[in-house]
Amino acid sequence: MYVVRPVEAGDIAALETLAAVTMPGVHTLPKTRDKIEQAVERSIASFAAQVDIPSEESYLFVLESPAERRIVGTAAIFATAGSNGTYFSFRNDVIQQVSRDLNICHNVHALTLCSELTAYSQLSSFYIDEALQSRPEAALLSRSRLLFAVQQPQRFGDRFFVPLAGVTDEKGGSPFWDALGRKFFKMDFLDAERVIGGARNRTLIVELMPHYPVYVPLLPGDAQAAMGQIHPSGELAFNLLTAEGFEADEYIDIFDGGPILQAHKHALRTFTSSQTLRVRTADGQQPEGATVNYAIANSAAPAFRAVTLACPELEGCEAVALTPEVQDILRVADGDSVTCVRI
Template structure:
C-alpha cells in the first residue's frame, strides 16, 4: 500500500533520488543533500510547532510504499509565499496606446515584474515516479496535502498558488528564458534554475528588468512558450485544474510557465472533503459492495497519513475500512477520517 506522510530526515537519501529525476525548473527539489536536509528539518519543525496563523512554516510530504519502504513521490506546502523574501512573478497586463488625432487605439500585451502573490500559501515540490503518473496515487500525492490544509486551516492563507514548470527542451533550454533572463545573466536556463535551487530565486529576480516588457517585441518562440506546461508537469497541472484552480494573470519569471490560483475555501479537495466516523474495521478483504476510490486521511498533525482506498460509502453514513487501511492511518472504531472522491 502507498501512504502519504510527513517526511523525516531518515528519508533524505530517497528524497535525493527523487530530486535527481525531477524536471529542470522544480527548484524546490534541488539535487543537493544539504539543501534537502534543511528542507526536511524545516518541515519537521513546522509540523511540531504550535501555529495559530500562517507564517514561515513549510510542510514536506513523501509518498511511501509500506512494503518496500521505497519513496515514489513527494510534495510540499509553504504556508506563506515570500514570508522572508519577496515572491516574484510576471503579471500579464494590457496597456492602451491611443492617439485621438491619428485615430489610433492599440492594446499592447506587457509583462510587469511584481510580488502580488506574496502571502498566499504555495504548493511546491511535486514529483511522482513516471509509472504512477496516470494512477490514483498521483492524485494522492497532490491532493492529500490539500486535505491536510482542510484539517488545519489556521496554518494556511485564504488563497493558494502554485507555479507550474514551463516549456524547456531535453537539453534544458527554455525559449522564454533565452528571450529575457539570459540577456541579464550569462547563464543557461538549466544553470539558472540549479543556482536558484541551491540558493534563492530572489537574488536573480531582483536583477530582472523592473520596467514593463512588451510582449510583441519578444521572439515568436518566447511568446508561444508563455503559459505552456512542461510535459512532465502536465499531471500536476491537470489534477489541480480539476480541483478548482485557475490560470491566473501571472506567469513564472524564468520559464513563463503558468501560475495557478484558487481561494482555499473553493478548492474541491477542501470544500468537498467530509469528516466521517469509522464504525467498523473489516478483518480482511474489501468491504462488501465497495466500488469507488476515495482519498482517505486522518486529521492528525505530525502523524498525518493519507491513502487511496476502495470504499462502500454514501454521505450520511459511517465508513467501513479494512484492517490494513485502518492500521496505516492509525485509526480504529469510533475515530474519524476525512474522505474525498478520486
C-alpha cells in the same frame, strides 16, 4: 497500498535517489544532499510546531509503499511563499493605447513584474514514480497537501498557488529566459536556477529584472509561444490541479514563463467537498455496487497519514468502513474521525 505521510530523517537517502532521476530545472525537489537535509529538518520542525499564524513553515510529504518501505513520490506545501522576502512573478496585463488623431485604439499584451503572490501558500515539489502516474495515488499525493490544510487552516493562507515548469529543450534551455531574463542576468537558464533558486524572492531579482512592463509583441516568436505553456513532465500536475479548481492565465514564472496556477481555498474541491466521518471497522465483505475512489486522512498533524480507498459513495454518511489493515496504516481506531474527499 500506498500511504502519504510527513517526511522523516530516515527518508533522506531515498529523496537523494529521487532527486537524481528528475530533470534539472523542471522539478523543484532539492538537488543536493545538504539541501535535502535542510528541507527534511525544516519540515519535521514545521509539523511539530504550534502555529497560530502562517510564517516560514514548510511541509514535505512522501508517498510510500509500507510493505516495501520504498519512497515513490514527494509533494510539499509552504505556509507562505514570501515569508523570508518577496515572491516575484510576471502578471499578464493588457495595456490600452489610443490615438485620437489617427482614430486608432488597440490593446497590447504586457508582462508586469509583481509581488502579489507573496503571503499566498505555495504548493511545490510534486513528483511521483512513472508507474503510478495513471493510478489514484497520483491524485492522493497531490491532494494530501490540501487535506492537511483543511485540517490545519491556521497554518496556511486563504489563497494558494502552484508554479509549474515551463517549456525547456533537451539541454535545459528556455526560450523565454533566453529572450528576457538572459538579457539582464547574463547567464544560462540552469545557472540562474542554481544561483537564484526556486524561491523567486532574492534581492537579485529586484536589482536586475525590469521594473517596467515588458511588451510581449517585442519578444521573439518562440518566447511568446512558450508563455504559459507547461513542460511535458508537468501535464499530470496541471490536470490534477485544474480538476481541483486552480486556474491559470493571470501569472507566469519570471524565469521560464511557465504557468502559475492560483485559487482561493473556497474554489478548491478539497475545501468545499471534504467531510469528516467516524471510523467503523469493516466487516470483511466486499462492498456491493459501484465504488468510487476517496482520499482518507487521519487528523493527527505530526503523524498525518492519507490513503486511497475504493468504496460506495460517502455523501450523507456518518461513518466510513475501514479494514484493520487500513486503520493500522492511518493509525486510527474504531470511533476516530477521518477526513474524506472524493478523488
